[in-house]
Amino acid sequence: MKKNILITKVQRFSMNDGPGFRTNVYIKGCGLKCIWCHNPETQSASEEIYWKKMQCEQCGLCLDACPQNAINPPIPPEEARKEGSSYHKIKKERCDACMKCVDVCPYGALERVGLPMTVEEILEEVESDRVFYDNSGGGMTISGGEPLTQCDFVEMLMNEARKKEISICLDTSGNGPWGDLKRLADKADIVLYDLKHLDSDEHMKLTGVPNERILANLINLSRNGSKIWLRVLVIPDYTDSYAYHAKVIDYLNRLDRPVDRIDLIPYHNWCEDKYAWLGRTWPMYEYEALANWDVEPIMEIYAEAGLNTTIGGSGFEN
Ligand code: SF4
Ligand code: SF4
Incomplete structure (x- = not known):
């Protein structure tokens, strides 16, 4: 069993990732590559x-400090x-992550992303x-990246948190074996499920993986009796039509047990800088962020269907 894993960050005072104030533990590594991903630093x-x-x-x-010749020579700022x-x-392609460049930069222009942490250090x-x-x-809240990519470590973290009577939310895309998801879901108070x-073809186009396993896991979670807060993404041009959300409602009504809450998550673009810092292009640079009022008409159709729904997933709403 691994003693430590790479954590992107431990973020305090989150108010939108489960009930109340939460500390989010972002695991580094994810099997999906969502084109709207607002945490691109957690993908690798x-x-x-x-x-x-x-x-x-x-x-x-x-440049002088790098032993791998992995730094481009200076050009005018x-x-x-x-x-x-x-x-x-x-x-x-040349960098071996020795971090010597980060240590010598006098202007704070280089920053390490990803730190190995033990269960004890996280807790x-x-x-x-x-x-x-x-x-x-x-x-x-254990998030990512994808917690299922580090299932054994996450289970250990949950076991220790339980001993300390800390409430746990698991934030997952559900893209993993059902056995692993069940192990973690059974130790969580709430599963935040994306x-x-x-549609599987659309899912493939948008995230790089099909959705059959993810939907099967949602059905299994529902049968398992897990408390589920479903995070339904609202992405312009892809998942922002009434017709699409009518299909989602129809799908949810056919689950054995209704989900406990639906959080409509409006697309935003606050992550553009992070893509640039990683030397990547923000795939959705042409799209404006959605405001809550853009999503309110969609929320109404969930409310009309009798589903407990929020916009944004505040931890201070029922
Ligand atoms: S971390 Fe920095 S110094 Fe080390 S190999 Fe990569 S670019 Fe070079
Ligand atoms: S400011 Fe930092 S990142 Fe820029 S060239 Fe100097 S050491 Fe490198």
Whole structure:
């Protein structure tokens, strides 16, 4: 069993990932590649480096420090910062993640993404906010990336959190073996389950994987009696029509046991910088973020169907 795994970050005071105030543990690594992913730094299971071009003065110290010749030579900062510039500091194919460049950068332009952490180290951070959990009904949310990619470690983390009486939410795309999902779901108070697209071909196009296993796991979870908060993505041009959501409602009505809550998650684009820092292009750069009021008419059809629904998934709504 692994003693530690790569964690992208441990984020305190989240208010939209389960009830109350939560500490989110973002596991690094995911089998899906959603085109709207707002946490692209969690997709790769390897350590990565952000290069923040607006902070880079092109001093060249990182170039001197790199043993792998993985740093591009300096160019004038204003050229590197120009919108649409294809210049990126790090040649990813050569980098072995030694982090020597991060250590020498005097301007904070390089940042490590992904830190190996043990169960004890994670829980120490999580426990520091216990008073907020007690006052708000909050706890720890294990997210990603995809927790199912590190099932044994996550189970160990859940076991230890249980001993400390910390409430647990599992945030998953459901893209894994049912046996693994059941192991984790049975230890969680609530499963936050993503519904990205009902149609398998569309799902494949949008996430890189088909959805048969994911939908089968949702049916299994429902039969298992797990408490489910279903996160239904609202993505412009893909999942923002009434007809699509009418199909979702019809599908949910056919589950053996209704889901406990539906959270409509409007598309946003606050992640654009992170793509640039990783040297990647934000696939949905042409799309404006949706506001809550854009999604309200969709929420009404869920309400008319008698389904307990929020927009955004606040942990302070019933
Ligand atoms: S050390 Fe930092 S500021 Fe200097 S070139 Fe490298 S990334 Fe830019
Ligand atoms: S992490 Fe190491 S190998 Fe990668 S670019 Fe920085 S110094 Fe070079």
